Amino acid sequence: MSFKDQVILITGSSSGIGKSIAIHFSKENAKLILVGRSKPALDEVKAICSKNSGHEALAIQADVSNDGQVEEIVEKVTLAYGALHVLVNNAGVFISDDIFSATTASFDAHINVNLRSVFNLTRLFVPLLVKSKGNVINISGVEAVKYWEGLLTDSLSKVAIQHFTKYVAYELGPKKVRSNSLALGYVTGTKIIERANLDPEEFGRGFLPSVPLGEFIKPEDVAKTVAFIASDAAKHITGQNIVMDGGFSCY
Numbered sequence: 001m002s003f004k005d006q007v008i009l010i011t012g013s014s015s016g017i018g019k020s021i022a023i024h025f026s027k028e029n030a031k032l033i034l035v036g037r038s039k040p041a042l043d044e045v046k047a048i049c050s051k052n053s054g055h056e057a058l059a060i061q062a063d064v065s066n067d068g069q070v071e072e073i074v075e076k077v078t079l080a081y082g083a084l085h086v087l088v089n090n091a092g093v094f095i096s097d098d099i100f101s102a103t104t105a106s107f108d109a110h111i112n113v114n115l116r117s118v119f120n121l122t123r124l125f126v127p128l129l130v131k132s133k134g135n136v137i138n139i140s141g142v143e144a145v146k147y148w149e150g151l152l153t154d155s156l157s158k159v160a161i162q163h164f165t166k167y168v169a170y171e172l173g174p175k176k177v178r179s180n181s182l183a184l185g186y187v188t189g190t191k192i193i194e195r196a197n198l199d200p201e202e203f204g205r206g207f208l209p210s211v212p213l214g215e216f217i218k219p220e221d222v223a224k225t226v227a228f229i230a231s232d233a234a235k236h237i238t239g240q241n242i243v244m245d246g247g248f249s250c251y
Contacts, residue, residue, distance in 0.1 A: 002028060003230070005055075007081045007132075009033040009073075009125075011064050011117065012091030014041035016190030017139065020219035021088055021226050026052035028227070033077055034059045035091070064091045064117035074124045084128040086230045089118040089161075090139045096150040107153045114157035115164075122168060126177075135178035137229055138165050139222075140241065142183045146249040158183070162241045169239030178238040180229050185245030188216045212247030 008025050012018035014036030022034055026049035034049065036042045039061045046059040058080055062069040077084060093113040095106040118138050129136065143151040144158035161181055168179035186207050188200070204216065225244055228234055243249055 003030040006085040007031045007083045008086040010088040011035045014038045017219045017222050018090040019045050020223040022049050024223035029053050031055045032057040065112040070120045083132050084125050085132045085134040087136045098152050102152050110153045110157040115160050129177045130175045133176040137226055138181040140181040140183045142185045142245040142249050166239045181241045183241050183243045185248045189219050210248055
């Protein structure tokens, strides 16, 4: 797989899964656009990626749930590169709730960050994606295909992401633009569980017995899978929701 000189944008790339995806692509000499809310964390990832790739990574501090800031991202990328080969919509929020505890606030948070950002970035980048015959990869979750306790409003956003993915694949397929989503199980080494006020170790112990392969997914594992989906090796794969969960959803 070679992404030499390809322009690749990853949202939520200041930490966790997004950071690993960015670093992986930087080792393939890609030209990276890093989007995140924390400037210090973004600068750290930018330094690593710039050194790896030989290209100065473009770091954009932005809140992808904000329409105006998304438009600014598109303007900056168009001005800097005039191209986009791979769009990785990875930014997300996670609030644990169920039918008893869910609120409109948790619903809005999931829809605005997880879904609205994917919708806005994808539609606004269509001209550049068509120009490059590029592809879109949306990070979703296995909670969209199997019941997972405590993920009610989160799962609603993930189901919508997968449906949107198929629409994009169908409508942009004739333009040779691919669109896929990656439904993840529990991934260690991220802060998303802590931000939901849950104990990662306790959460992991409770989840692992439900995973047939008996091991956790690491951010680096996700990065390799994203790179495969984005590569020419997967050039006939589009409109798919690829489940990566260690077998959690197989029963």
